Amino acid sequence: xxxxxxxxxxxxxxxxxxxxxxxxxxxxxxxxxxxxxxxxxxxxxxxxxxxxxxxxxxxxxxxxxxxxxxxxxxxxxxxxxxxxxxxxxxxxxxxxxxxxxxxxxxxxxxxxxxxxxxxxxxxxxxxxxxxxxxxxxxxxxxxxxxxxxxxxxxxxxxxxxxxxxxxxxxxxxxxxxxxxxxxxxxxxxxxxxxxxxxxxxxxxxxxxxxxxxxxxxxxxxxxxxxxxxxxxxxxxxxxxxxxxxxxxxxxxxxxxxxxxxxxxxxxxxxx
Ligand SMILES: C[S@@+](CC[C@H](N)C(=O)[O-])C[C@H]1O[C@@H](n2cnc3c(N)ncnc32)[C@H](O)[C@@H]1O
Numbered sequence: 001x002x003x004x005x006x007x008x009x010x011x012x013x014x015x016x017x018x019x020x021x022x023x024x025x026x027x028x029x030x031x032x033x034x035x036x037x038x039x040x041x042x043x044x045x046x047x048x049x050x051x052x053x054x055x056x057x058x059x060x061x062x063x064x065x066x067x068x069x070x071x072x073x074x075x076x077x078x079x080x081x082x083x084x085x086x087x088x089x090x091x092x093x094x095x096x097x098x099x100x101x102x103x104x105x106x107x108x109x110x111x112x113x114x115x116x117x118x119x120x121x122x123x124x125x126x127x128x129x130x131x132x133x134x135x136x137x138x139x140x141x142x143x144x145x146x147x148x149x150x151x152x153x154x155x156x157x158x159x160x161x162x163x164x165x166x167x168x169x170x171x172x173x174x175x176x177x178x179x180x181x182x183x184x185x186x187x188x189x190x191x192x193x194x195x196x197x198x199x200x201x202x203x204x205x206x207x208x209x210x211x212x213x214x215x216x217x218x219x220x221x222x223x224x225x226x227x228x229x230x231x232x233x234x235x236x237x238x239x240x241x242x243x244x245x246x247x248x249x250x251x252x253x254x255x256x257x258x259x260x261x262x263x264x265x266x267x268x269x270x271x
Pocket of ligand 1 (some may be wrong): 010
């Protein structure tokens with residue numbers, strides 16, 4: 001199974017899970033990662049979301065005055081949920097690969113991607129396509145997973161889960177390109193497409209709560225658990241809840257937000 005086949009199947013089977021998890025785990029100040037990300041994106045008039053899923057981010061951007069909204073995703077089931085949002089009634093939502101965008105040159109002021117660019121294969125091709133559809137001076141903004149913070153809950157989960165993952169018959173394909181996780185790596189990917197060096201900022205989501213909450217909103221949507229069957233998953237859940245005990249457990253996740261401006265004399269040549 002290729003990474004894209006895996007992602008499409010996962011999201012077709014679990015539409016809306018990503019946004020439910022993101023909305024249930026805001027920052028300590030109670031702001032969702034969509035709101036924090038939208039603050040950095042500003043108020044572009046025409047915006048395209050790469051890997052838009054059920055449209056949670058596009059809805060926030062619509063609320064901030066974006067007039068032309070578009071999104072692509074691999075999963076038709078996610079897009080079907082996005083189409084049900086009244087705020088997105090006029091949005092152009094298409095099942096398409098970010099590597100082959102079905103939009104004309106220079107048609108957006110901003111291209112955004114929340115927790116999706118880091119999963120994409122051939123990110124240079126995605127960067128070249130983003131550069132092609134952006135107007136000169138337009139901006140590409142990316143929210144990228146930055147790893148666990150206060151990692152005890154994650155370590156406990158992984159310690160318990162590792163034997164299950166190793167014994168599982170199915171294997172996870174490797175998703176995305178590690179270079180997207182660092183500032184230098186992103187510049188290496190984006191600069192050949194004509195982008196200036198990224199600006200870089202980060203937020204921390206508070207994923208803590210009862211063991212049940214942490215399981216439901218974090219580990220149940222961890223892509224890797226799909227290699228487990230229902231019995232294995234139920235056993236792992238029981239082991240985690242027993243080991244974590246009663247009371248609140250700390251768990252946090254960093255999200256890095258990178259923005260790069262398209263230089264005026266943009267080139268879309270991939271080297
Ligand atoms: C972790 S989810 C994030 C969804 C959404 N941006 C959010 O944060 O709510 C990643 C999404 O990217 C989509 N995706 C992954 N690779 C893609 C590609 N090459 N082209 C378009 N969509 C892609 C998946 O189908 C999935 O919906």
